[in-house]
Amino acid sequence: MTDAYPDDRIDNFADMVGAWVAGGQSLDSVRSYLRITKTPDDLIELAIARFEMRMSDINGVEVVVDPEGDHTAWYAGPKAADRFWPPVKAALQQRLPAGAVTDVDKVTSLTLSKLHAPGTAQFSDRGLVLGYVQSGKTTNFMALAAKAADAGYKLIVVLSGVTDSLRDQTQERVDEVLVGDSADWFPLTKRGDDFAHSTGARALFTKFNGALIAVVKKNPARLRRLRDWMTGAGKIAMEHAPLLLIDDEADQASINVGDAARASTINALLRDILKHPRSAYVAYTATPFANLLIDPRNESDLYPRDLIVSMPKPAGYFGPERLFGNIDLPDDAGLDMIRTIPAGEAVSARPPAGLGAVNTWNPVLGSELRRSILWFILSTAAKRQRNGNGQHSTMLIHTSMLSEAHFRTRDIVSAALDAIRVGIATDDVGVINELHEVWVAESTRVPASRFDHASLEWDDLLPALRGTADDIDIVVDNYKSRDRLSYASITPTTAIVIGGNTLSRGLTLEGLTASYFVRSASAYDTLLQMGRWFGYRSGYEDLCRIWMTDELRRWFRDLSRVEQEIRDEIARYRREGLSPLELGVRIRLHPDLAITEASKMQNAVNASLSYSGRNPQTTVFRRHDSERLDRNIRAAKHLLETIQRHGGAVEEFAAGGSLNQLLRGFRDVPAEYILRFLAEYEFDEDQREMTRELLSTYIRDELKNGSLEKWRAVVMEGPSGEKIELPGVGQVGTVVRSRIANTDDDIANIRILTSAEDRVAGIDWESDETPPKGADLLVERSKRHPKEGILRLYLIDRTSAPKAGSQTRAALDAAGIVTGISVDFPESSTPDQSIGYVIAAVPGAEDVEEAEAASAADDADEKELDDTDEA
Template structure:
């Protein structure tokens, strides 16, 4: 597509999108193909010349795709302390920067996403203070998005609105590296400034929003530029004089000691306009400040010790770490200021001490004013969809290729040192698994070319070592492999065997996998398949276009996507830390990832494969170790648990300071770096309000038999049972398979848990510890009587009935997630409805109402597009802990729910065909205000929780 063709396409797309929005509003219905056809006929008359230049079928496909997108609902915890509500329709009249950014984004994102961006940025801006408000004010908040979900676009919109509202100095803290800073500057040139900040240029050409609005009188001022060395410097500062009458100033700076010191020095010496007569502090009182902290969990958190004393009072003489100190100092020099951190991994931010403050630097960066959780659009593919979550059945999709140790260990062993030279089977070459991944990338590029996406960027990520010397060797090995493929296909040399194997790989593996991914994850778009003969025809051109690039501090690490906008860059990017955070890989199709960082936030930020893959999700693949697949699954669960807790707090009207957060820890993983957790302490653990489910089991016959015998004895001792359909309330249409016991004494459950052997690799489910917890809670007369359910699979053609304790039940099939020699691991055990077993109707209804209230329509959280039709676990447990006051139902904290299941042992391995069933269980604990705890380090709590500030629950 030529540049003029693209402009015509974008112009028609923008007009058509707006017309369809109005048509859908008039019809009060979703957009239909008939509606699209009707509006395009009108446009064809109005824009006849442009229509002659475009592919009408491609336009229709794009409109259908965009019309099918939905965006979930954001949620905000906020504090009204020293805040005056100010943002209304009248205040937004005549805004320039947002109007042109909104128009610029029309061709780039669906209107539903643009509307959502407008709502989300209004929500955040309204939590800040009106920049016209006189006197001193300070608002600090946090925006939590998803990894690779468009946070830059969100804060660009916020910056536009803040500038329209009257914020005069806007500082964006953009990563730790020059290329990340330059990348952010380019994005803000396009979305906010409207001109390319080219160093030493006589004229600054219009870009992005500047091509929409050519009025140079509204151009903001830029203190930094898009070159690698375009950060804030002394020579630029010497020429800058800022006054309140001027248009806003934008600074895009690294989180770097030298740069931030320069900026602070300039503020102190050139911007300050007032000295406080009492403290002598230099202040800027005439220029409202907004700081946007991109990746605010990285580099900005104070990792020093003793922020507060043993009584919780701030140490006013504490010396924060450098970057944290400088950010706080800049804020402290302004009497009117706002700070907004953006992150997808808030694990470090929640450990900032909420009371941290010093005389010299002011308060710490705890988000005391607000925390906003952004929902993901329906086309976002994140951890929840890639790896599944404990609250949903794992997708088990070929999107992820788990690698066994034998697939890479001899080539790139864990713990290798700088200077190591990787070898595969004694030769200087890549392992077979990486060669397969590169061929997958070649197939992906070929399919995209055949789909008409050949002029778009396609990237492959290889991230296997942090050492640049080792990366350099990998670059050579990868380049040699690509060179060999290219030579054979372009010169037809020794091609027969290679082509036969690639054809077999494409037809029997890659193509069927594409179809499976589409059926599970792709909605609202039709993606074509192609025969091998079509793919074969474009392979020589595809291979000729592929470039191998090294991305690290010692290499020329610019990925020149902009220079290849017309043809599309096809790149295999090999690197380490520079690829780990922030750097965008356009059109990322294939990832080969072996880096074994052990921190939640670092690992999640390395997930560059998350994001938007419209038109090519089915050709994407992630190659990583089986261990990493488990870790990412666990992190996805930890992040989801955080969000669920957050939703419950929003429903209760809590503030950020009342948000007592608990983050799962792991036997190997740490939540974030130990330094960032100085203000976190191992918890005296409570399971109140939690669901525990066994997902890791022994796979030795003797161990399986021991657990089966313990369960057999337990059930026999329970006495007569009810049919599981005889619950207090069974929703219409539900049928159950199993047995039910009520009012089981706690001692019976405790004895069972002490006898049942949990696997050592089960990092959270430790039967003896859970038994201890129940005993503790019994002291407050809680969890004293139990409902026990033995739950079987619904009847069907593959029934496998087994008896335990004299009760016959249908065994469940649960696939193993990864191959382990010592255990049988599954993703999730229970069905969503199981936690509602034996609820009273009023409890069931109240829990459903609360579930709908906290529903966010967030695809990556497996929320679904429709509000829940049955209550969800977290809300059930909360209702049981609080009661249903409107219906006169007291809480039922004395009641625990133990669910028992028999799993088909053949899923654990064919050798177990004659073994006893694998016994699995889950426990649902009602919420509680009890202070009872058991000692364990499976959770780490932030200062708010262990500081006792969550007493609001009472």
């Protein structure tokens, strides 16, 4: 407490300050009012200081806002007198670790504080919260809704997917966690009943002393009803009901895919709803590609012009880096949980192309599909032995977007499961031995001790197999199926679920343990959303397995880099104080995948690649091609020889990790030498985003603008290994880069050549400086060397072995020294500098099942609403 006033009195006045600011008052007007009421000046200033201190306490999350906008800081976090947030927080504390609840509290307070205060005379906010696939976005937006209601937002609308199953799942979560039995909420929807309200909005907006909430499917019929119900209240009544519109899976259906003259139906309806005089729109998605490509110049559209929030990665979250490796660590290939489906089996698991071909297709049970079913039985039995029978367990089979294919796949899976059940029940030696072999092989590849769980022996598991196998249901979940996946029963669900898009958009697969996945995709967002295995696996982390093709594994590995780069961009722009309208997040292009559907990219500036601020590096090599390996090391030697012959003097550069370690190389290397080297170096055919043509074209374009005229060439060196004599440099030790195991025998994919620490090399540092890390290092590099490129040469030991005990890495075993190169580009001298790039064409409506399901749901909802009106 202070000398003059007790803390509780200051707190009470700080609460009043917060309430007035939320009502649209400025701090100056609050000061004036309190002085009129004869409140002492020192108490006023103490209260305002405490309010501002609370504001500072909610910072610390990556968020990009307009620093020069008209936004006034107003929300300082929850208060003791709040009605809506405390019960939600209590419910979350029973479900989540304390740290996770703290993170949700912090992120949602910050998000709300960057929207306009609900008492502001008029506002129309647009925001985006970037989460992770299956990471708790629903929990996050429920917390945001509760706090918004406490702050004075009257009408909360949650948009939830395009299917009834997803809307019902969201409604169930909202009812359970957010609404509960509170009389402070007025639910406008319920499970099984989408929005069809007939109660007058005017009375609810002006007389109900609480908040209204609706969970609405992204469906034209429902959105028209919502819009008309709201506007029917009249402008004055609407001004009494500030609107928060939360768009879950915001890159689905909400994006305008119409032509220049006319917006698509759902997008146009959302814009109509957001004409509400006091409205805030917050999009939630883990795949923001389409949202970041909306035209920011169109103020009525949904581009997140006011704020972009990057949620921190939750503790215990299984994301791409856990399964596919950390992009900054060359030796990290992820957990050994992914199993390869041979190309032949993958082809037979998918129906043939062509109209109606699925109707004559007869799938066969591949050996890996059978193995995945056996593992699901074993892993579920292990979960039960370890944690009891009170938890859900699910297997996902995702082979096609076509609903008929799901039913035909169910038939062969059902037959296989029945035969396995009989074999277990009759102690058939063949089936029991097969199960035993799978258990021994898999339980040793990812040991339980890796996650501090006790190991289970075969004899412990065997008695539980029969009951487990008998409990498994086979469920087809698509818009045509009657028996849909549900976790609502008191009895835990144990199911093999076969489906398509209904399983890849928002729907949570509880206790997902085994996944068999051959569904092809041609866009980033589609592929990432299919990754239902991302999420939380507490208590059975070691038991998760995924079967997929090598191609899909490579794509997911590539997308882990794309995803991290977007988050790094947001972090950097936040530090530089840029607004979302200046953000222009660069999305790395991929040779085989489009960013999103072509119709969602119509406002993209270009479909090209820029190396500005990037670090392209060679990661794929033909390890048995001795002639190519020899040509590449000769190209590296020729470059160094040329530099030395024309007067270049070898110099020393600080290496990553310790400034006492020095590397050798050259400064002030002319660009023509680098271009000549690139002309001699042979890139692998699979290194399609880093080719001689792309690199050379970009460098020449930069030279026209006075950049990249001078380079630094640094020879990276390992602590041991084979010694190589290089012109002008002398002997250097080779570096170790093992290859990813279980991939094409001839192709060595090392995944990462340049570690995060390696990027220190080539930058000038003072002897007493400690180089920064992560995105801060990139910022510093651009400041110190704004127009210089850095070429790093790696001579990789031909025998490079993985770390002891690694199951995900294999020895390189190359026919010769492998020469890798890494190019560090500064920020481009022309922000729009880019080079043309060929990417896969994406049809406008790739997701046939989703489109059919949405159309069928729309027809059904139109009829239901018509029938309601007639009644």
